Amino acid sequence: MTWRTAMERALYGTDGFYRRERPGEHFRTSVHASPRFAAALGRLLAEVDAALGHPARLDLVDVGAGRAELLINILRTADPGLAERLVPTAVEIAPRPPEVPDRIRWRDELPPEITGLVIANEWLDNIALDVVEETPAGPRLVLVDPATGAERTGPEPSPEDLDWLARWWPLREPGDRAELGHPRCLAWSSVIERLAGGLAVxxxxxxxxxxxxxxxxxxxxxxxxxxxxxxxxxCDVTAHVALDACCASGERAGVSDTLLTTQRDALRSLGLSGTRPPIDLAHRDPRGYVRALCAAGEDAELIDPGGLGGFGWLAQSVGISVPSILSPVPSPV
Incomplete structure (x- = not known):
């Protein structure tokens, strides 16, 4: 079968990986690395709230929410006045875990309309897609045996996917491969189309x-x-995301503003520096020094350009500008 069909069944079928497993037991995301990731996104949420004029209802939607850890951590640190107006929603196909607070809404699909902040952290990389390989006869879909992973080439891709391939991932010689990101572009545009006002990341x-x-x-x-x-x-099956193609898809869906950056730059602009505390703090406040040192270590992991900090961030807004707080800060000398 095609890779897209195989991935869809393996990840989201009746007994698929994401219906059966706890993702945090298999791989480490920024959410699992430190609650400081949620704190940074909480600052971004406050900026979105202000840009929207502090609406009576403010949506916070986590797409591919896992066990809602990100929403739970944001709620713990949110300003009381903002938290009172906040409607947190987890979008996840797995059943609702019993430990998730009642105030967090649980859905298996996106809400029809959103005003606020949408976060899609490591969601698009699990949107099933096809693989194509260049052959002497031109690009051909790669077929896979789902039981073994054995592959062979199959038919020509659809005209729609050939158009995407030509624009975003042109193949040059036999043996070259591409992952056809058209389904991810559609998934991202579906987020933007539901955004009545606010920011999607x-x-x-x-x-x-x-x-x-x-x-x-x-x-x-x-x-x-x-x-x-x-x-x-x-197992989880994933493939990196052509975020520039998703960016263009969002723009076609009607965004007001766009920022394409890295997690390192985004989190540094949101206050995470990874800078060690001054050594004299260890003498004046030993416990405070240890806390600051732990925070610096967690920040460093989140902004490491060779790890989580190398992730791409696509921020697109509707009705407002992308908050200036996301503007890159100068690197330390």
Whole structure:
């Protein structure tokens, strides 16, 4: 079958990975790395609230919410006045975990209309897609045996996917591969179309047209380790996101403003620096020094350009500008 069909069944089928497993037990995201990630997004939420004029109802939607850890952590630190107006919603196909607070709404699809902030943290990389390989006869879909991961080439891609390929991931010689990101573009535009006002942020493994990997990025994760991407339901199957293509899709859907950046730059602008506290604090306030040192270590992991800090951030707004708080801050000398 095609990779898109195989991924869809393996991840979201009746006994699929995301219906059966706790993702946090298999891979580490920014949400699991530190609650400081949620604190930074809480600052962004406050900026969106102000830009919208402090509406009576403010939506906070986490797409691909897992066990709602991000929403729970944002609620813990939100300003009381903002929290009172906040409507937190987890969008997740897995059943609602019993520990999720009652005030968090649980849905298996996006709300029809959103005014506020949408966060899609490592969601788009799990939107199922097809793989295509350049052959002497032109691009052909790659077919996969879901039980073993064995592959062979199949038919020509659809005209729609060929158009996407030509614009966003042109193949140059036999053996080159691409991951057809058209379904991710549609998924992202569906978020923007529901945004009556506010900001949507996608955070993910990503690449741009100038740096597409020649053989693709399909990867499996199980029990904290990378494994072969076999779409049998036993592991997560993921592929990096062409965020520049999603950006264009959002613009076609009617956004007001766009910022495409990295997690390192975004989180540094939201107050995470990774700077060690001054050593004299250890003498004046030993406990405070330890707390500050732990916070610096967590920040450093979140903004590490070779790790989580290298993730792409796509921020697109409707009815407001992308908050200036996301403007890059100068790097320390």
């Amino acid at each position: 996608a955070v993910d493994y990503s690449h741009t047209r100038e740096s597409r990997p020649p053989y693709g990025t399909l990867t499996g994760y199980r029990d904290g380790a990378t494994v072969p991407a076999v779409p049998d339901g036993s």
